[in-house]
Amino acid sequence: MSIAVKITLTMVVILALSILVVVLIGKALPVKHQAQRSVVIEAGVAQVWAMLTHYSQMPQWRVELVSVEKISAAVWLETDKSGKSIAFNTTASVPEQTLVRTIVGEDLMFGGSWTFELRAQGSYTQLTITENGEVYNPLFRFVAKYIMGYNSSMDKFLGQLQLAL
Numbered sequence: 001m002s003i004a005v006k007i008t009l010t011m012v013v014i015l016a017l018s019i020l021v022v023v024l025i026g027k028a029l030p031v032k033h034q035a036q037r038s039v040v041i042e043a044g045v046a047q048v049w050a051m052l053t054h055y056s057q058m059p060q061w062r063v064e065l066v067s068v069e070k071i072s073a074a075v076w077l078e079t080d081k082s083g084k085s086i087a088f089n090t091t092a093s094v095p096e097q098t099l100v101r102t103i104v105g106e107d108l109m110f111g112g113s114w115t116f117e118l119r120a121q122g123s124y125t126q127l128t129i130t131e132n133g134e135v136y137n138p139l140f141r142f143v144a145k146y147i148m149g150y151n152s153s154m155d156k157f158l159g160q161l162q163l164a165l
Contacts, residue, residue, distance in 0.1 A: 019139075026138030032112075033135070035150035038128040039158050043165040045118050048125045049096045051161060052116055061164030062157070075104060109137045110144075114154075127161075129154045 041048055051061070055076045059065040069077045074090040091113065092100035102113040112133035119126040131154060135141040144150060 022142050023138050026140070026142035029135075029138075029141045029145055031134050031136060031141070033131075033133050033145075033150055035131045035133070035154065036128065037151055037154040037158060038126060039162065040121060041125045041127055041162055041165060043125060044123055045096045045120045045125045047165060048118055048127060048161075049099075051164060052099055053093075062160050064156075109140045110135045127158070129158065 051057075055068045056070065058068050058078070064080045065078055066081055067079045069079070071077050071087060075087055076090075077085050077087045079085045086108070087104035088101045089104045090099065091102045092098060092115075097118055099116040100113055101116075103111045105111070110133060112131060115130045115132070117128040117130070119128075131150065133144075133150065135144050
């Protein structure tokens, strides 16, 4: 056996073992997780609430979205630049205080909800997002925990919201 073949076989074995270890670690992680982010936004509660609830206008400030389509009174379908769509159901809403949006769909690698809590701080707004998430695929569970981080989507959302306001 040539040295090139030995090196190639060794690399294939190392890669396969690495994937196996990642999947095993992912299987050991809980399916459910909770993450939270809170920021103070230099805008009033009414203005922040409007940004969070005028779904059809979200592609104007959420750079990853190309469209948001109303499916029913409480369900909106978000389509991103890669063509992937996810439906969200507004499961709770107390105007200018609390909003809960839950992922709709059974064939996704993840699910869960975001709870938005708004509190006035003078002319500013403290916005807290709590993610109650579920990651079903062990490989993606590993990636979500150790590579992307559970807070990455919330950080991106909050950054874009602050820029838009």
